[in-house]
Amino acid sequence: MSLNNPSSFGKHFGFFRFGTLIAFIFAAWLLFSSYDEAGNGTTFIQGRPVPNTKITNAICLSKTSLKLEWLPKNNIDGYILVIKDKDGETLKRKKIDGANVTSCVVDHMMYRKVYRFNIACYRKRITDIKKGEFASEDYRTKLKVTDRYEHGYKYFYDWDGNRLTDTLEFVNDKSDFEIRTNIKACVTTVYAKDGDRGYTIPVKVWLSSPSGSNTVSGVWQLGAKYRYRPLFYGTNSQWAVRIHDEILFHTTPYNNYGDNNSLDPAEYNKLGTAASHGCIRMQCEAVKWIFDNCDNKTTVVIYEDDNPGALGKPELEEIEDWHTWDPTDPTATDLCKERGCHQIPVISVK
């Protein structure tokens, strides 16, 4: 998508393609309302918004920071960067003095959160506040990465040298995977195919809860998928995919069928330890990803090893006992937003 193409901007954001939005977009919003701002003896008078200064580039420096660049404007005194969330709520405003300044670094952003940016121009005692617009492509397609082969795997690193653990965007073939669940380390890693090298590109890693003894090693192919699925002892799963026989990938247990706000937090907090009756429990995000992206017949390898897998073992962020929904559940983001418990960014601008 061109950065400066309004029709492409509208096409992408006008219809709120949430699937894409979730995929780590940093986006901007062309405001059709203007605002007043006063401070330091400078008065801004509301005027007709004119699309003017354009953000020309967003260079991802790491998972949580990016550099914005924009076109300079003449006859102004500086710029105002406005950072909004995807619903248009303002998270931060930053005044940037000087017409010659054409970039800034935004950091401490929340990974995977959607942002909108806009650069307004200001002039002392002016009558117009001029608005800019920007729409970035998917964050990951703009992230500068380097890849390296190590220990037989292909890894990706960001600008800061951090090894990335969610790397599907950099893989050519996004349709052919192997899922490997290590029931000793309680970790599931997804590997994509690297041509003749086989399934050697780790693209996803999730905490898992198998059973202490009822989950057995072996190689299977994925079977039936369920949007909701009753489990043992009157509990329920959102999303489930059969591995073999009565063994499924499913979410941590919910008390009520079809109710995303009836999760048992204590069971959720056991993720990464053996806790199930035989199935492989994972977060909603993980099971839903398999549900959405893996064909029936995708190979599932269940094995035991001290080494968790190519991407190590993630840490669990435990939830409180009032948090009766899975913080990774894309259908429950409003609950987190109401409480302010997850996905609240703290942003700074340099």
Ligand SMILES: [Zn+2]
């Ligand atoms: Zn939350």
